[in-house]
Amino acid sequence: MKFFIDTANLAQIKEANDLGILDGVTTNPSLMAKEGVKGQDAIMQHYKTICEMVDGDISAEVVSTKFEDIVEEGKKLAAIHKNIVVKIPMIKDGIKAIKWFTDNGIPTNCTLVFSAGQAILAAKAGAKYVSPFVGRIDDSGWDGMELIGQIAQIFDIQGYKTEVLVASIRNPNHIIRSAELGAHVITSPLDSILGLLKHPLTDIGLAKFLEDAKKM
Ligand code: G3P
Numbered sequence: 001m002k003f004f005i006d007t008a009n010l011a012q013i014k015e016a017n018d019l020g021i022l023d024g025v026t027t028n029p030s031l032m033a034k035e036g037v038k039g040q041d042a043i044m045q046h047y048k049t050i051c052e053m054v055d056g057d058i059s060a061e062v063v064s065t066k067f068e069d070i071v072e073e074g075k076k077l078a079a080i081h082k083n084i085v086v087k088i089p090m091i092k093d094g095i096k097a098i099k100w101f102t103d104n105g106i107p108t109n110c111t112l113v114f115s116a117g118q119a120i121l122a123a124k125a126g127a128k129y130v131s132p133f134v135g136r137i138d139d140s141g142w143d144g145m146e147l148i149g150q151i152a153q154i155f156d157i158q159g160y161k162t163e164v165l166v167a168s169i170r171n172p173n174h175i176i177r178s179a180e181l182g183a184h185v186i187t188s189p190l191d192s193i194l195g196l197l198k199h200p201l202t203d204i205g206l207a208k209f210l211e212d213a214k215k216m
Contacts, residue, residue, distance in 0.1 A: 027058075
Protein backbone atom coordinates (compact mmCIF):
# COMPACT_ATOMS: atom_id res chain seq x y z
CA MET A 1 0.00 0.00 0.00
CA LYS A 2 1.36 3.40 -1.03
CA PHE A 3 1.56 6.25 1.51
CA PHE A 4 0.70 9.78 0.34
CA ILE A 5 0.61 12.81 2.62
CA ASP A 6 -2.51 14.97 2.41
CA THR A 7 -1.22 18.51 2.85
CA ALA A 8 0.25 21.50 1.06
CA ASN A 9 2.49 22.32 4.05
CA LEU A 10 6.11 22.08 2.89
CA ALA A 11 7.56 21.42 6.36
CA GLN A 12 5.18 18.49 6.91
CA ILE A 13 5.86 17.12 3.44
CA LYS A 14 9.61 17.28 4.19
CA GLU A 15 9.15 15.57 7.58
CA ALA A 16 7.16 12.69 6.02
CA ASN A 17 9.54 12.42 3.08
CA ASP A 18 12.56 12.28 5.41
CA LEU A 19 11.02 9.16 7.02
CA GLY A 20 11.68 7.43 3.71
CA ILE A 21 8.18 5.96 3.41
CA LEU A 22 6.46 8.62 1.32
CA ASP A 23 5.15 7.71 -2.16
CA GLY A 24 3.35 10.93 -3.07
CA VAL A 25 1.34 13.98 -2.05
CA THR A 26 -2.30 15.04 -2.41
CA THR A 27 -3.52 18.60 -2.11
CA ASN A 28 -6.85 20.33 -2.52
CA PRO A 29 -7.97 23.97 -2.69
CA SER A 30 -8.70 24.04 1.06
CA LEU A 31 -5.20 22.76 1.90
CA MET A 32 -3.56 25.25 -0.49
CA ALA A 33 -5.59 28.14 0.97
CA LYS A 34 -4.57 27.03 4.49
CA GLU A 35 -0.92 27.59 3.52
CA GLY A 36 -1.74 31.07 2.19
CA VAL A 37 -0.93 30.15 -1.43
CA LYS A 38 -2.67 32.84 -3.49
CA GLY A 39 -2.69 33.69 -7.19
CA GLN A 40 -1.99 31.58 -10.29
CA ASP A 41 1.81 32.00 -10.31
CA ALA A 42 2.14 31.19 -6.60
CA ILE A 43 -0.07 28.11 -6.98
CA MET A 44 1.97 26.80 -9.93
CA GLN A 45 5.24 27.48 -8.08
CA HIS A 46 3.97 25.71 -4.94
CA TYR A 47 3.11 22.57 -6.93
CA LYS A 48 6.52 22.74 -8.64
CA THR A 49 8.27 22.95 -5.26
CA ILE A 50 6.35 19.91 -3.97
CA CYS A 51 7.22 17.95 -7.15
CA GLU A 52 10.89 18.77 -6.63
CA MET A 53 10.73 17.62 -2.97
CA VAL A 54 8.95 14.26 -3.42
CA ASP A 55 9.62 11.69 -6.13
CA GLY A 56 6.09 10.36 -6.61
CA ASP A 57 2.61 11.23 -7.78
CA ILE A 58 1.50 14.74 -6.76
CA SER A 59 -2.24 15.44 -7.02
CA ALA A 60 -3.11 19.00 -8.04
CA GLU A 61 -6.82 19.80 -8.03
CA VAL A 62 -8.71 21.79 -10.64
CA VAL A 63 -11.22 24.40 -9.49
CA SER A 64 -13.13 24.46 -12.80
CA THR A 65 -16.43 22.61 -13.10
CA LYS A 66 -17.18 22.77 -16.86
CA PHE A 67 -15.64 20.15 -19.17
CA GLU A 68 -13.70 22.58 -21.43
CA ASP A 69 -12.44 24.59 -18.44
CA ILE A 70 -11.39 21.45 -16.52
CA VAL A 71 -9.42 20.28 -19.57
CA GLU A 72 -7.69 23.67 -20.00
CA GLU A 73 -6.86 23.99 -16.28
CA GLY A 74 -5.77 20.37 -16.02
CA LYS A 75 -3.45 20.69 -19.03
CA LYS A 76 -1.72 23.66 -17.34
CA LEU A 77 -1.35 21.71 -14.09
CA ALA A 78 -0.01 18.63 -15.90
CA ALA A 79 2.58 20.80 -17.68
CA ILE A 80 4.17 21.78 -14.34
CA HIS A 81 5.91 18.41 -13.85
CA LYS A 82 5.76 14.84 -15.13
CA ASN A 83 4.56 13.60 -11.72
CA ILE A 84 1.44 15.80 -11.55
CA VAL A 85 -1.84 13.89 -11.30
CA VAL A 86 -4.83 16.07 -12.20
CA LYS A 87 -7.39 15.86 -9.40
CA ILE A 88 -10.93 16.23 -10.67
CA PRO A 89 -14.23 16.31 -8.72
CA MET A 90 -16.87 13.59 -9.11
CA ILE A 91 -19.31 15.53 -11.28
CA LYS A 92 -20.68 14.82 -14.77
CA ASP A 93 -18.23 17.14 -16.54
CA GLY A 94 -15.49 15.76 -14.31
CA ILE A 95 -16.11 12.23 -15.58
CA LYS A 96 -16.00 13.51 -19.18
CA ALA A 97 -12.73 15.29 -18.42
CA ILE A 98 -11.23 12.19 -16.75
CA LYS A 99 -11.97 10.25 -19.94
CA TRP A 100 -10.36 13.04 -22.02
CA PHE A 101 -7.21 13.02 -19.87
CA THR A 102 -7.10 9.19 -19.94
CA ASP A 103 -7.26 9.25 -23.76
CA ASN A 104 -4.48 11.83 -23.78
CA GLY A 105 -2.15 9.97 -21.43
CA ILE A 106 -2.54 12.29 -18.41
CA PRO A 107 -3.21 10.58 -15.05
CA THR A 108 -6.17 11.68 -12.94
CA ASN A 109 -7.43 11.36 -9.38
CA CYS A 110 -11.22 11.46 -9.04
CA THR A 111 -12.01 13.23 -5.77
CA LEU A 112 -15.09 13.75 -3.55
CA VAL A 113 -16.19 10.12 -3.91
CA PHE A 114 -18.79 8.95 -1.39
CA SER A 115 -20.39 5.89 -3.04
CA ALA A 116 -19.48 2.70 -4.91
CA GLY A 117 -21.47 3.93 -7.93
CA GLN A 118 -19.29 7.04 -8.17
CA ALA A 119 -16.15 4.90 -7.87
CA ILE A 120 -17.32 2.62 -10.70
CA LEU A 121 -17.92 5.62 -13.00
CA ALA A 122 -14.45 7.03 -12.24
CA ALA A 123 -12.88 3.64 -12.98
CA LYS A 124 -14.83 3.31 -16.25
CA ALA A 125 -13.54 6.75 -17.30
CA GLY A 126 -9.99 5.53 -16.64
CA ALA A 127 -9.02 7.48 -13.51
CA LYS A 128 -5.63 6.40 -12.12
CA TYR A 129 -6.96 6.95 -8.59
CA VAL A 130 -10.39 7.17 -7.01
CA SER A 131 -10.55 9.03 -3.68
CA PRO A 132 -13.33 8.00 -1.25
CA PHE A 133 -13.47 10.35 1.78
CA VAL A 134 -13.73 8.02 4.78
CA GLY A 135 -13.53 10.64 7.55
CA ARG A 136 -16.33 12.77 6.13
CA ILE A 137 -18.50 9.63 5.78
CA ASP A 138 -17.77 8.74 9.43
CA ASP A 139 -18.57 12.35 10.42
CA SER A 140 -22.01 11.92 8.82
CA GLY A 141 -22.77 8.86 10.92
CA TRP A 142 -21.98 6.26 8.24
CA ASP A 143 -19.04 3.84 8.03
CA GLY A 144 -16.31 5.09 5.71
CA MET A 145 -14.28 1.90 5.87
CA GLU A 146 -17.28 -0.18 4.78
CA LEU A 147 -17.26 1.77 1.52
CA ILE A 148 -13.53 1.08 1.06
CA GLY A 149 -14.14 -2.67 1.40
CA GLN A 150 -17.01 -2.47 -1.10
CA ILE A 151 -15.02 -0.49 -3.69
CA ALA A 152 -11.90 -2.68 -3.28
CA GLN A 153 -14.02 -5.80 -3.82
CA ILE A 154 -15.76 -4.39 -6.90
CA PHE A 155 -12.48 -3.25 -8.49
CA ASP A 156 -10.95 -6.68 -7.81
CA ILE A 157 -13.92 -8.59 -9.29
CA GLN A 158 -14.14 -6.31 -12.33
CA GLY A 159 -10.37 -6.15 -12.87
CA TYR A 160 -10.36 -2.33 -12.88
CA LYS A 161 -6.85 -0.85 -12.96
CA THR A 162 -7.97 2.26 -11.02
CA GLU A 163 -6.32 2.38 -7.57
CA VAL A 164 -8.39 2.91 -4.41
CA LEU A 165 -6.89 5.96 -2.66
CA VAL A 166 -8.34 6.31 0.83
CA ALA A 167 -8.72 10.03 1.64
CA SER A 168 -10.06 12.14 4.49
CA ILE A 169 -8.17 10.01 6.99
CA ARG A 170 -8.66 11.06 10.61
CA ASN A 171 -6.62 8.54 12.64
CA PRO A 172 -4.01 5.74 12.41
CA ASN A 173 -6.74 3.09 12.52
CA HIS A 174 -8.10 4.33 9.19
CA ILE A 175 -4.65 3.53 7.73
CA ILE A 176 -4.51 0.05 9.29
CA ARG A 177 -8.07 -0.78 8.14
CA SER A 178 -7.21 0.47 4.63
CA ALA A 179 -4.30 -1.98 4.49
CA GLU A 180 -6.53 -4.83 5.75
CA LEU A 181 -9.17 -4.09 3.13
CA GLY A 182 -6.71 -4.07 0.24
CA ALA A 183 -6.69 -0.34 -0.54
CA HIS A 184 -3.86 0.56 -2.92
CA VAL A 185 -3.05 3.97 -1.39
CA ILE A 186 -3.80 6.07 1.66
CA THR A 187 -3.44 9.82 1.82
CA SER A 188 -3.15 11.05 5.36
CA PRO A 189 -2.32 14.08 7.48
CA LEU A 190 1.14 13.80 9.07
CA ASP A 191 -0.21 13.21 12.60
CA SER A 192 -2.07 10.01 11.62
CA ILE A 193 1.04 8.68 9.84
CA LEU A 194 3.19 9.44 12.91
CA GLY A 195 0.44 7.92 15.09
CA LEU A 196 1.35 4.53 13.61
CA LEU A 197 4.66 4.76 15.49
CA LYS A 198 3.05 4.95 18.90
CA HIS A 199 2.43 2.24 21.48
CA PRO A 200 2.71 2.72 25.27
CA LEU A 201 4.46 -0.65 25.67
CA THR A 202 7.15 0.55 23.24
CA ASP A 203 7.72 3.65 25.41
CA ILE A 204 7.79 1.60 28.64
CA GLY A 205 10.06 -1.04 27.07
CA LEU A 206 12.49 1.52 25.70
CA ALA A 207 12.69 3.37 29.04
CA LYS A 208 13.56 0.07 30.76
CA PHE A 209 16.17 -0.87 28.13
CA LEU A 210 17.83 2.54 28.44
CA GLU A 211 17.79 2.32 32.25
CA ASP A 212 19.32 -1.19 32.18
CA ALA A 213 21.86 -0.09 29.58
CA LYS A 214 23.42 2.14 32.24
CA LYS A 215 24.19 -1.04 34.24
CA MET A 216 25.96 -2.73 31.35
O1 G3P B 1 -7.73 15.78 0.13
C1 G3P B 1 -8.99 15.24 0.27
C2 G3P B 1 -9.34 14.74 1.64
O2 G3P B 1 -8.32 13.96 2.14
C3 G3P B 1 -9.86 15.80 2.57
O3 G3P B 1 -9.87 15.40 3.90
O4 G3P B 1 -10.05 15.92 6.31
O5 G3P B 1 -10.84 17.60 4.63
O6 G3P B 1 -12.12 15.51 5.03
P1 G3P B 1 -10.77 16.15 5.03
